[in-house]
Amino acid sequence: MKLKHATHFIAALSGLSALSSAFAAPSVTRLNPPSALFSYNDSTPPYISRFLPAQRFDLQATIQADAGKTITSVVFKVNGVAVVPASGASAITSIGSDKFSATVRAYSNNTPGVKTLTVEATQSDSLQATATGNFEIASITLNAGRKAKNIIWVIGDGTGIAHRTAARIVSKGAALGKAVDPLAIDTLPVTGIVTTHSLNSIVTDSAPGAHCYSTGNKANNGQEGVFPDDTADKWDNPRVEHMGNYLARTQDKWLGIITTADVEDATPAAFAASTQDRGAGTGICDMYLDEAAANHNLHVLMGGGRKWFLPSTTGGSGRVNSSTASGADYVVPSDIQAGWSVPAGAVDPNRDLIADFQTAGFYYAPNLAGLNAMTGSETKLLGLFNSGHMDVSMDKIAYRRxxxxxxxxxxxxxxDQPMLEEMTDKALSVLSKNANGFVIMIEAASVDKQAHNMDTERWVHDAIEMDKAVARCIAFQAANPDTLIIVTADHECAGINIIGGSLVTNSSLVTRAASGGGAAQLRAPVVGTYDNAKFPAYTNAADGYPTTMDVDYRMLIGYAGNSDRYEDWLTNPTYNQDPIARDTAGNFLVTGQQPGTGVQSAVHTASDIPLSAGGRGAAAFTGVFDNTDAFFKAMQAAIGGAK
Amino acid sequence: MTLAGGGASEEAKPAGATQVEQEPKAFPEESRRSHEPLSFDEVFVTPAGPKGLEYTAKIKELNGRKICITGFMVRHADIDTSAFLFCATPRAYNEREEGLADSIPPQMLYVILPVRGHDAPAWRREKMTLYGTLELGSHQELSGRVSHLRLRCEAVTDARTGALLEVRKPIAFQSGRAVPLPSDVGALPRSDAPAPFFNPRRNRDNNLTPDTP
Structure with missing residues (x-):
């Protein structure tokens, strides 16, 4: 009996073992597009991922297989109907540690509504894993009025409400309780407030902060044109179709991208590139030609960043010989090539990208003289005015003077670097040659960069430069009424606000800044608040920019997102100097809440940002809305029209 | 090798002398004279042409030779523990924020120091004169940055006093040095992971179900 019992016990253990093995099933650890249904089992709105009818995006799932097993088949279903990928546009890829990534590229759906996305993965031993998410196809009201033929996005990187106020006080003035004149931005009739969170943080960086306007979707910080995945490959992430590609494909519109930053920087690249690494400059700039010029009708690209366009053996080149390093070049897998009709890419550090753009029909301008030498017949324009970021407005103007x-x-x-308004004029003149219209992104990049550096005079100057570009857009819109202008930001930078006005003259400040007297010299005797702030008065020179930023009784700025800095309230003679290493003679140290890493730098904040709109379809941009909503409002105007 | 603070040759140390006593206070005059002065204005022909930059005749002459050059350490956090960036003016570079889309001048000198234990260059604010051997030509560095001029550095000195400076410090003591971020800090919660500590959507009126997916 005992033996019999023992035998039964062993059999029971064996049964348990088999049961345990059966429960060690594969599981789906990620499902794209992202959804609260997958992450939180919450099927209610707001839906995290939304798309236009026919807008393309990739379906992707990461499946954790049991040890030693493989995933042999994966089926994606939308509302219970299996998705049939185009030839070659799907893959199941081993990504290590018994994980597999399954993709179906360039899926689209024409029918508005919320869709349930299910993935069913089968392991080599026939065990299955399933998971469910959702997404929404937005509804566009057709024949709602005249369509916005042209769409102009002006993005002041990091430009919150206080950046605008500061630019107005300096360039237009304020007296007796009123602004003397409005900014050009202020004349746009519609105003909204935009929330800016990224997919993975309340505080966004510039990549998802611009990706949202180009795709209508959320991205992780550092990523643009894609959803996050679980591979180290910078180029294989699930993609979302950019506005430029969609409008080129459906309406034959042209695309323009101009910036005062390096053209590979996050904001411009988020309007054309697809990568999980916003710093992959070589590949991003190659994509501008290989993908954007070919598929998005990219006709204008201007800014800094010439280093990415020069063969690596040329002096000043930044092109790298790797698809994984910082600054990486791009190579995309075959399922992306097949699904999105794009080339494979190549690690080609010696590529002469300027020459390749010229071969593709682009007029190349290396400076303002080059822009001014245009004949007027050009239909494609490449302008590269600096090795990296373009120099800032204040320094460009000072050099001109x-x-x-x-x-x-x-x-x-x-x-001979152009101002943003000069670049804007040339871009609009080229793009307006297309009878089907255009979309352009115009970025005032260094409002953000100099706010990071807490260099007050330089970011204020750049905000003024941005406003002058907006003025050119408004003039264009007046002559082309079927144009929608949207002026906004990607996020706020540095927690900036206007804390008051100086109580002393400039010469007094200079003396105090050299005194080493610290707060006793540079705080209480200088910082005038409330009534004592009065109305700081600046004047403009004939070129339209401030005669000097070092006026008596100047406007004073505080930083809530700051790191440590020395402050003497004077214009910094040196560009991009560390805030903890400059202005030390005054010995007035303002300690910050955030520690700074490597350098002392102010940070982006999660504050909502202002949006101003004018022209065809602008009326929709009111209230408080998510940054992705701005995309759908603009697309309503472009596709369905607006009163 | 005459970098202060450990750069001095061990063989040259007299019996019983401490390391501090052994260190020279300044770069020897005869060594200074063997280095040709170079300024950042003499690196590339300026203004730039329509495409790339061209080295000046002078710097091409100096390639492979000993030079001295005056400027400032760039304040940033490089992952390369044997090198620092050096420019004509004091400059900050927020690598985490900007990546390689930056405002660093192409004339930037990539300074390579002898590796010493667990030390790495730490930013100092002084205006410095560096002595070493110049190397020209594009080279992809560990950070992915392509350098076009490098200095194999023999000595770092205070430009004002001529005193030798030590720019290397133990990495563990460099509180401002960048800590690498996880490659994907933002992966959404996994379905097979424990329920998140706080489901941001749980307090909604229409979503009062437990957090567990």
């Missing part, structure tokens, strides 16, 4: 290059600037190397 005095032929003196600011210390730390690159103006001696690139002395």
């Amino acid at each position: 005095t032929s003196t290059a600011a210390a730390g600037s690159l103006i001696s190397t690139y002395p």
Whole structure:
């Protein structure tokens, strides 16, 4: 009996073992597009991922297989109907640690509504894993009025409400309780407030902060044109179709991208590139030609970043010989090539990308003189005005006035850099040649960069430069009424606000800044609040920019998102100097809440940002709305029209 | 090798002398004279042409030779523990924020120091004169940055006093040095992971079900 019992016990254990094995089933650990249904088992709105009818996006799932097993088949179903991928446009890829990534590329759906996405994965031993998510196909009201033929996005990177106020006070003035004149931005009739969170944080960086406007969707910080995945490959992420590609495909519109940053920087690249690494400059710039010029009708690309366009053996080149390093070049897998009709890409550090753009029909302008030499017949324009970011407005204007290059600037190397308004004029003149219209992104990049650096005078100056570009857009819209202008930001930068006005003259400030007297010299005797702030008065020179930023009784700025900095309230003679290493003679240290890593730098904040709109379809941009909503409002105007 | 603070040759140390006593206070005059002065204005022909930059005749002459150059350490956090960036003016570079889309001048000098234990260059604010051997030509560095001029550095000195400076510090003591971020800090909660500590959507009126997916 005992033996019999023992035998039964062993059999029971064996049964348990088999049961345990049966429960060690594969599981789906990620499902794209992202949804609260997958992540939180919450099927209610707001739906995280939304798309236009026929807008393309990739379906992707990561499946954790049991040890030693493989995933042999994966089926994606939308509302219970299996998705049939185009030839070659799907893959199941082993990504290590018994994980597999399954993709169906360039899926689209024409029918508005909320869709349930199910993935069913089968393991080599026939065990299955399933998971469910959802997404929404947005409804576009057709024949709602005249369509917005042209769409102009002006993005002041990092430009919150206080950046605008500061630009107005300096460039237009305020007296007796009123602004003397409005900014050009202020004249746009519709105003909204935009929330800016990214897919993975309340505080976004510039990549998802612009990706939302180009795709209508959320991205992780550092990523653009894609959803996050579980591979280290920068180029294989699930993609979302950009506005430029969609409008080129459906309406034959042209695309323009202009910026005062390096053209590979996050904001411009988020309107054309698809990568999980916003810093992959070589590949991003190659994509501008290989994918955007070919498929998005990219006709204008201007800014800094010439280093990515030069063969690596050329002086000043930044092109790298790797698809994984910082600055990486791109190579995309075959399912992306097949699904999105794009080339494979290549690690080609010696590519002469300027020459390749020229071969593709682009007029190349290396400077303002090059822009001014255009004949007017050009239909494609490439402008690369600096090795990296373009120099800032204040230093460009100072050089035009005095032929003196600011210390730390690159103006001696690139002395003839255009202003953003000059770039805007040329871009609009090229793009308006398309009878089907265009979409353009115009970025004032260094409002953000100089706010990071807590260099007050430089970011204020750049906000003024941005406003002058907006003025050119408004003039264009007046002559082309079927144009929608949207002026907004990607996020706020530095927690900036206007804390008051100086109680002393500039010469007094200069004396105090050299005194080493610290707060006793530079805080209480200088910082005038409330009534004592009065109305700081600046004047403009004939070029339309401030005669000087160092006026008596100047406007004073505080930073809520700051790191440590020395402050003397004076214009910094040197560009991009560390805030903890400059202005030290005054010995007034303002300690910050955030520690700074490597350098002392102010940070982006999660504050809502202002949006101003004018022209065809602008009326929709009111209230408080998510940044992805701005995309759908603009697309309503472009596809369905607006009163 | 005459980098202060450990750069001095061990063989040259007299018996019983401490390391501090052994260190020279300044770069020897005869060594200074063997280095040709170079300024950042003499790196590339300026203004730039329509495409790339061209080295000046002077710097091409100096390729492979000993030079000295005056400027400032760039304040940033490089992953390369044997090198730092050096420019004509004091400059900050927020690598985490900007990546390689930056405002660093192409004239930037990539300074390579002898590796010493667990030390790495730490930013100092002084205006410095560096002595070493110049190397020209594009080279992809560990950070992915392509350098076009490099200095195999023999000595770092204070430009004002001529005193030798030590720019290397133990990495563990460099509180401002960048800590690598996880490659995907933002992966959404996994369905097979424990329920998140706080489901941001749980307090909604229409979603009062438990957090567990």
